[in-house]
Amino acid sequence: MLFPIFSSYTPKWRCKFNDASSLPTLGSDSATFSKNCTVFQHCTAPNTIEFDHIYFHSAALEFNWICGSMGYLVPLFAQIQFCGVLIGTLFYGSLSDCFGRKPVAMFALSFGISMIVLSGFAPSWQILLVARFFVGLCIGGVVVVVYTWTMELVLPEHRIPIRSIFNWHRLKRKQLCRELFRDKGLRRRVLVLWFMWFTSSMCSYAIDLNSSEISGNLFVNQILFSVIVITAKWFLIPFDALQFSRRNLHQYSQLMAIIFSWH
Known part of the structure; x- marks a missing residue:
């Protein structure tokens, strides 16, 4: 991606x-x-x-x-691929419900690999953009379908006991999306979470996609970015306990990011 x-x-x-x-x-x-x-x-x-x-x-x-008349194709390249990801997440979910997880997942993986090969040998930029759109389409399918399929690999006789460990409660009526906005407190929390996730994703992809503009060796910069992300995720494991305050972690992390990015 x-x-x-x-x-x-x-x-x-x-x-x-x-x-x-x-x-x-x-x-x-x-x-x-x-x-x-x-x-x-x-x-x-x-x-x-x-x-x-x-x-x-x-x-x-x-x-x-x-530069010139062809310079717009640099941002267009990423836009076309991410449009494919958006459409794929909506399209492949319905296909997997109709035809099953496994065949749709195998199709998304195999077709995506073939489009990656085609993009590597594309003789023109038009073919390259089309190939990357289909790559993004398949990425959306992999994100939605393959993850669900791997979760369903658990044997049927074990699914109910595993689910009951985390969902042992009285059966409640099915809620609609509008229920999120009826209560004032819940509506405020949902809007705050939406804004946080949108901002986090926008900043994450903006940093990643513009990391090639950072001075220094391109490959060393990408390795450093990966090491920092992996280290941060491993660092959270010992703190993920009942006494762990994720709100404080998030707020202090954002504060540190603001301080160190200020110049």
Whole structure:
């Protein structure tokens, strides 16, 4: 799902002057590495564009999604994939109810893998965008269907005892979605939780998808991001007890994030 980090990677550039008379025309910024589209568009022959630290040839470099009329394809690439994820989460859930979890899960996995291979060998950016849309569609199916299917692998004779451990209570009537908004206190909590989850997801994906803009080695930065997330999750295990206050953890964590991000 975070593949756009690498597909949209674009290193800084500068104009490599073969003709010194062009320097005053482009300005002094053209001699230093930056992401100045004016330099990129006006650096013409006999001068050439020189990139800084090309770790690999991303889709942005291969199909020239850098500046000008093609520059909009960089954000569009991620948008199309995440639109596929959104549609897949809605579409595959209904399919799995009609045709079963296993066949739909196997289809989502196999078709998704084939689309990943196609995106790797796409001869044009149009085919690449279509392939990544279907990859996102299959990711939505995997998130919804495969997780449910693995939970249903528990033998039927063990499902009721396992569920009764956590749900041993009187049977209540089925509640509707509007019940969440009738009570003032419950309505306030739901709205706060929705806003928190939306903000958390937006910040998380914004940081991940823009991590390629951070200075330094791209791969080292991604490893550091992963290590921090894994360490934080392992750190929470010994504190997840009855006396553990998740509200305090959340509030103090947000406070620390605000303090350290302030500059």
